[in-house]
Amino acid sequence: MSSLSIIIIGGGAAGFFGAITAAETFPTATITILEKNRTVLNKVRISGGGRCNVTHACFDNRQLLKQYPRGEKILRPLFNQFDATNTVEWFEDKGVPLKTEADGRMFPSTNTSETIVDCLLRTAQRLGVQVRTSCGVSTLEHKDGRWQLLLLSGETLSADRVLVATGGHPQRSAYGWLPDQAEDLIDPVPSLxxxxxxxxxxxxxxxxxxxxxxxxxxxxxxxxxxxxxxxxxxxxxxxxxxxxxxxxxxxxxxxxxxxxxxxxxxxxxxxxxxxxxxxxxxxxxxxxxxxxxxxxxxxxxxxxxxxxxxxxxxxxxxxxxxxxxxxxxxxxxxxxxxxxxxxxFKDEFVTCGGIASGSLNLQTMESKSQSGLFFAGEVIDVDGITGGFNFQSAWTTGYVAGKHIGL
Structure with missing residues (x-):
């Protein structure tokens, strides 16, 4: 029997965290990240003035939820699985201690985002996750029991499971490549x-x-x-x-x-x-x-x-x-x-809107209407204020999707 094939669309924070969690949870699965740009983790690299504001020292989830103009409903059950405390422990376990600044923002102790980028790349590589860049997806559809992906290059791929972690987009048309029966979409507008x-x-x-x-x-x-x-x-x-x-x-x-x-x-x-x-x-x-x-x-x-x-x-x-x-x-x-x-605000574009939380299983991040299709990160209608909250929702949704994508 062939191993489970998982494709992650989007090589950002949520995509990498989902891929790594899936690889740790389902070690026999074949996992591939597809990134449309020539490099991955671009937002991680530039955020926080090049220092990467990984999360916020807010360890009471009731208070943490109040930092999200949109997302309290979706994040409440998800934080029960993976919250800011788990984020700190996860990075420290990977040899990346975080430090807390006076305003509560948390950064790698090295004070450079490259530490976070290297950690995610190194961990993904160690777990056998394949990373392909310059691989934009043109269409995604479910046929004959599998997910079929047509790339912008004309190449076709297929997978048993797909995690969409493409980030936020300011135009509704940017979500047009998703399946015809795609999830409810909240019109995207800029935030922050x-x-x-x-x-x-x-x-x-x-x-x-x-x-x-x-x-x-x-x-x-x-x-x-x-x-x-x-x-x-x-x-x-x-x-x-x-x-x-x-x-x-x-x-x-x-x-x-x-x-x-x-x-x-x-x-x-x-x-x-x-x-x-x-x-x-x-x-x-x-x-x-x-x-x-x-x-x-x-x-x-x-x-x-x-x-x-x-x-x-x-x-x-x-x-x-x-x-x-x-x-x-x-x-x-x-x-x-x-x-x-x-x-x-600087280079940190954030979107309000995206995939509606009501169309997802809030315990797994799987589509309610399309089995085997998962979502994580800013592609969902979740956004936080500045201070590490948007990365926290990326780690959380990526983790939960990765934990359940192979079941």
Whole structure:
């Protein structure tokens, strides 16, 4: 009897993890990874600024689930099989210890993504997994009890089982090669992006960051709080990226044209801020408003707020008109900016949408309607915020698919 033949479509994090798990679980199976690009694990290589943010030090799965704008339903049962604790143990078992940074992100102790790439390549090779690059799949269909794959090169392959781990795609058409009776598809839209604000008065302050700001999409209930970064094109930083993820569908329907509201002093109510500024004025009446900043924001940004409020450089606190003070308070608590488009966050493109979780067996990652067809990674409608959460869902879904694909 011939050995079980398994083909993994996609040589990224989920594909490799699925292949390795399958090889460890079903050692007699023949396992092949097909990657359309000339190299594998490209996203692993570039992520985290070339350091690879492997996972997040969030070992309470109830908290971990809250980091996924889409995916809580699908990941809840999957984390019972393989979670962040398992990820850390898996890599340490392979000789790759991870370190935790102050914000909870976990990286290889070597501080280079090549350590993760080498680990996955070496482990796959040791287990006999075949890796073929420049092998894009044109069509996939089930005929005569087996899966038939037509490659872009014209070559045909067949397999008993197939794992689709092709990552996220921004266009629905990118999923067109899947079988005719393919799973329900949630329209893909981008997630995790920065905001373009061409009319921002702060473009010259690119590189200035605020440790704590609250950001809102006006006209929706979408809001987030955290560090914010001023850029040459508008705004970025964790608060913006989280907002882009949670509001991904809202922003897509608005074609990325919307009003962003920012509260730069979220710990203070408008009244508290007024009392703070009035008290500061009494204590520092002779000092210039532009250069004396009572708020916990960068001095360059404070100067810009003062200028925006019509406060000239010689203006002293003691002589500050009530109208100027009101304008300053309004800008600090309720700045509004016209967003006109988005930019990809570094090279880490993430998709909201893909294969609907309802069409999969959430214990195995197998299609409910098509026996022998499995899915893992970002091709599914799962996406996390920044911080290692997208890789964690790749390891988890890849592991579960690999564990069950040979049964």
């Amino acid at each position: 992006f920065t905001f373009n604000v061409p009319d921002s008065p702060f473009l010259s302050l690119a590189g200035v960051s605020v440790q704590d700001a609250k950001v809102y999409v006006v006209g929706t209930k979408q809001e987030q709080r955290g560090p914010l970064l001023l850029t040459h094109w508008g705004f970025s930083g964790p608060a913006i990226l989280r907002l882009s993820a949670w509001a991904a569908r809202d922003l897509a329907t608005r074609h990325y044209q919307f009003t962003l509201r920012i509260n730069w002093v979220p710990d203070l109510s408008e009244n508290d801020l007024r009392l703070l500024l009035q008290d500061f004025r009494q204590q520092n009446g002779r000092k210039q408003v532009v250069s004396q900043n009572p708020c916990k924001i960068p001095s360059r940004l404070w100067t810009a707020f003062a200028t925006e409020s019509g406060i000239e450089e010689p203006q002293r606190w003691a002589d500050l008109p009530a109208k100027s003070l009101n304008r300053l308070i309004e800008r600090l608590t309720n700045s509004q900016f016209k967003v006109a488009g988005k930019s990809t």
